[in-house]
Amino acid sequence: MKYLKTVLLVGFVAALLGSVTLTGIYFYMKPDLPSVAILKDVRLQTPMRIYTHDGKLISQYGVKRRIPVTLDETPELLQKAILATEDSRFYKHFGIDPIGITRAFINLVLTGEKSQGASTLTQQLARGFFLTREKTYIRKIKEVFIALHMEAELSKDEIFELYLNKIELGHRSFGFGAAAQVYYGKKLNELSLAQIATLAGLPQAPSVLNPISRPERSLERRRIVLLRMLDEGFITKAQFNEANSAPVTAKKHGAEIELDAPYLADLIYSEMVNLYGKEEAETGGYQVYATASSTLQQAAQHAVKQNLHDYDERHGYRGAVARLWPLQANNDNAAKGEAKAEEECAAQPLYVNWPCDIDENDVNDALANIGAYGFVRPVVVTSVDEKTFITRDSAGTERTIEWQGMDWARPYIHDSRQGQPPDTASDIVAAGDIVYIREQDDLWRLAQLPDASGALVALDPNNGAVQAIVGGYSFYESQFNRATQAKRQVGSNIKPFVYSAALENGYTIASVINDAPINEWDEATGVAWRPQNSPAEYDGPIRMRIALGKSKNVVSVRLLRGVGLDNTIEHLTRFGLDKADISRDETVSLGSSSHTPLEVVRGMATIANGGFLIQPYFIDRVLDENGRMLWQHTPSLACDNVDCDEARQQAFAESSGAANAEADAEADVEAMLAAELNQSVQSEPENTPLAPRVISAQNAFLVADMMRTAVRVNGSWTDWRGTGWRASLILKRDDLAGKTGTTNDSRDAWFSGFNRKLVATAWVGFDDMNRQLGRTTYNQPLAARDPERFSWIGNAMIGTESGAMAAQPAWIRFMQTALNDVPEAPMPVPADIVRVRIDRTSGKLTRRTDDTTLFEYFLRGTQPTVYVLDDELDDSTGEDKTNVDVDDIF
Missing domain, CATH: 2.40.50.140 (Nucleic acid-binding proteins)
Known part of the structure; x- marks a missing residue:
């Protein structure tokens, strides 16, 4: 009895001292323990994922690869494998396992080594969140306190779910969802038992047990996991034998990229970094949806690459x-x-x-x-x-x-x-x-790897949404995005804007300008300025419509002189062109200014949408890692207050529909949350902002109608053709307008074109601005194999490279996909536009009704009032006859 009292007394004193010691340690470590708020709002540092508008993954950014999964989405066999291997008493203990601790203590006493761990899943999670893997007593004590803290604040299922998503599993994968993708390129529910057992064995030492770096060690660890599952009754002997004998099938997989669009992805990534900062953008789990669809983006990429190969091959093998x-x-x-x-x-x-x-x-x-x-x-x-x-x-x-x-x-x-x-x-x-x-x-x-570079940008002209963007042949060869960063001389792509300025200052489509050589002495430089047409052919007096269709350089100079240099420059800025980039001399009328393809296509969109300056944008919406809407772009619409109701309703319906379609793919609860949040962040239709009007609807219509002439065969095949005639010939549509562009010595080649629903600009040139695109000669083998197509598309074209030859084929290839099965969308005729019959040569009114006449559009009040005289008539002209059918050409 005496000894029993002594033992009880010693035990009581030891317990008291232990309690005091633990309490002291707790208060000493309390400042380092995580707050309740941190425990309940754990960020998984999920990478940012970027998708096309229709949900195809195009890129993933973030060092840590994570694919969050819920407990319900985790296969039961995987849950059992983890519990059997790491913590079979997880749902029975309170964060620490006394039985496991006792076992580890006995081993320490017997061997003097800390060879056995007693960490529960909760302790492993605590260590992964807040501590390191160093084996020290102080770290272990902190781990215990944090584990107890977590068990008090979170349910067992919440802790297990965090473990499934947080634990490090090698090769930068965090969580089992990411590990399944990294090692097997699969989702969790697609894994075999052998693969499940392999992943379940990784938490102990992911760097030395993973099946890619150490397949032999991984096989042995897999066997241990399978034995534990067999001991716990989670699998049968037959299942054990089959899985244990399975070969190692792991290999490193990248993210499940469905469409590789790096130029687009990089633009969106940069914008997200500007909005959120690099660390938050890469770890916040954002799901970012582009404005571009996978179909149009892929079509643009293929068009640019194929066009550069065509250019490269017709210039010979290096x-x-x-x-x-x-x-x-x-x-x-x-x-x-x-x-x-x-x-x-x-x-x-x-x-x-x-x-x-x-x-x-x-x-x-x-x-x-x-x-x-x-x-x-x-x-x-x-x-x-x-x-x-x-x-x-x-x-x-x-x-x-x-x-x-x-x-x-x-x-x-x-x-x-x-x-x-x-x-x-x-x-x-x-x-x-x-x-x-x-x-x-x-x-x-x-x-061969093309020497020349190219770019293509396509926009919805009615709201600025980028439908496709390509900044070069290969992002992995050159990350320089020529679509947004390369300021290049635009050549004749500037002329529609110059002609718009002329219409604003008293000219009409039927105004006759003298297409004759200019030879002007410049006293300042001591050199004569002699701008020339390309080719150097001159037609004498010519109507503005034909001059733009044929891209007459000297007519553009004369129009600028008629409008005035300052007035012209001011007018160009209305199209979004930076005044600092605009040349302050008469060469501006020929395109000596340098602008990016994105700036050019934005200006063209102003003509296509009826006179509004839209703001291009790349991101449609941003969701959080659970699929809830965080932000959605509300674009400024290209319409007037009086006629915007339909456009607003359509934009609102499209944005809501995109969010709802996405929500349908998620779980029902997430769908409801996404739909509710979407309603809260959307602007109501009547509050949708409007793009500013910069030119009149009449001005835009008349310029667009002139640009239709530039993409047509006018009259019979032996009559003249617009510089971009291949567009109508190949696409066989009557709602297209466009303009070629070629700079001096063919250093830059452009083509911009549109209908009312889509506008696109293509550019080709060398990154070395001193290098010319050159010319090609007749290639007999190509001509013999494909005589019908020879000289008008592909790598068989001959002559000096130009916008029509080097850039337009990319635009055409893109539009072949973009406009396939899309109804024609011609420009609507605005109010105050009238149509009268005029003489083809003089532009004056005429009483004739034969093919020397045509109907022409005018702004009301600017139509001609004088009739052509008989001695002014030219019966030989045939310049603007109705388009011939493509089938009649060859």
């Missing part, structure tokens, strides 16, 4: 990217013969007539150093026959390049000169060459 050995070795090997080659090398040659010291590793290393961009991929030429050659890529895949895939490859001499067409494959390539190839129309072709 030769192999690299060689695996000196060219002379081919002849040496052939002379020695295979037997002698074997005597001189221990290894067999990889291919016949190859140097025998070139092995597979040499090939793969060489190909890896080249890199793949855009459409092209590097390969090595393994053998060459008369009209074919065989290639091998880094994966060992062999492809045969047929003659029709290489007959374009005339030698490149310089940008304006090409050599003779090749006769055989050996004129082009040799064994050991490293070349690029690409696939087009189910045919593998010899290719």
Whole structure:
């Protein structure tokens, strides 16, 4: 009894001292413990994801890869695997497990080593959130206090769900949703039992147990997980045997990118960083939806890349990217013969007539150093026959390049000169060459990385929503976005704005201007200024409509003189062009000013939408990580107060519909939250802001109608054609308007065009502004294979590069997709526009009704009042006859 009292007394004193000690430690550490608010509002640092308007993932930003999942979305087998392996008593203990602690303490006493852990899931979560992995007593004590704190504030399911999403699992994946994507490229519900067991074994040591870096260790850890599941009765013996014998199938997967659109994604990323800061943007779990749809964005990217290949190929082949050995070795090997080659090398040659010291590793290393961009991929030429050659890529895949895939490859001499067409494959390539190839129309072709650059921007002219944007051939080769950053001389793309200024200052579409050479002495420079037409042809007196259609340079200069330089510059700024970028001399009428494609397309949108200056934007809406609407863009609409009701209602319906369609894809609860929040952040239709009117509806209509002439074949095929005539010919639509643009010495080529619903601008040029786009000569093999298309589209066109030849094909290819099955949307005729019959030559009224006359549009009060006299009539003219049918041309 005496000893029992002593033991009880000692126990009481020890317990009291322990309690006092723990209380003291608690108050000492209390300032370092997380607050209740932090525990209940845990941020998972989810990466930002960027989607197209229709929900295709185009990019993901953030160092930590995380795909949040709820407990309900987590397969039951995975939950059981984690609990069996990490904390089988999770739902029974209070944050710490006394049984586990006792087991670890006994092991420490017996071995003197901290080889066994006793951490519960709650403790692991506490350590992951707030502590480090260092094995110290003070850290362990903090871990216990935080775990108890978490258990007091959160439910078991909340803690387990946080664990599923927070735990680090290797290769920058955090949470099991991200790990399933990183290791297997799957969603959690698509994993096999073997894959589930592999992931469940990662939390202990993700750097050394993951199946990519340490597959052997991962297999052993998987076996332990499966045994624990078997012991707990979660799986059967048959399931254990099948999963235990399964091979390692893990390999590193990137984000599930559905459409690679890096130029668009980078613009949106930069805007999000400006709004939220880099850290918050990359970890806040934002789901950002672009204004561009996947269909139009993909069409724009394909159009730019294919157009640059067409340009590049018609200028000739620049030769192999690299060689695996000196060219002379081919002849040496052939002379020695295979037997002698074997005597001189221990290894067999990889291919016949190859140097025998070139092995597979040499090939793969060489190909890896080249890199793949855009459409092209590097390969090595393994053998060459008369009209074919065989290639091998880094994966060992062999492809045969047929003659029709290489007959374009005339030698490149310089940008304006090409050599003779090749006769055989050996004129082009040799064994050991490293070349690029690409696939087009189910045919593998010899290719090269384009030297020239290009850009394309498409907008909805009625609200400024960017429908597609491409800033170059490959973002991974050059991150410079030419669509938004490259200020280039716009050439004749400026003329619609100059003609708009003329209409504002007393001119009409039928005004006759003298298309004759200008030769003016400049006393300041001591040099005569002689602006010339391109080509240098002059028609004498010519109506404004025809002058714009033919892009007459001297007429543009004379119009500027009639309006005045200051008035013209002021008018150009109405289209959103920065005054600082506008040349303050008469060359501005020819496009000497430099602007980006985005600035140009914005100006063109003002003509397309009836006179309103819209603001381009890239982001449609931003959602949080749970799919709830945080913000939605409310664009300024291109309409007047009196006729905006329909446009407002349509914009409101489209934005609400997009949010609701998204919500339908989520769980019902999330759908309700998204819909409710959407209603709160949307502007009501009547409060939708309006874009400012900068030119009159009549002015915009008349300019657009003149621009229709620029994209037509006017009269019979032997009569004149607008500089952009291919647009109507190929697209076969009557609602298109457009304008080509070519600068001096063909350094920049442009085409801008639109209908009432869509406006797009394409640009081609070299990043080196001193380099000319050059010219091409007749390519007989291409002409023989495709005689109908020769000289009017693709890599068969000939002559000096221009807006119509270098840039317009990209615009046409894009519009072929964008306008497919879309009803025509011609410009509506505004009030106070009248139509009268005039004489084609003089622009005066006429009483004739034959083909020397036409009906022309005028602003009421500006129509001609004088009739043409008989001696002024020209019966030979046929300039503006009705369009011919495309089928009648060839």
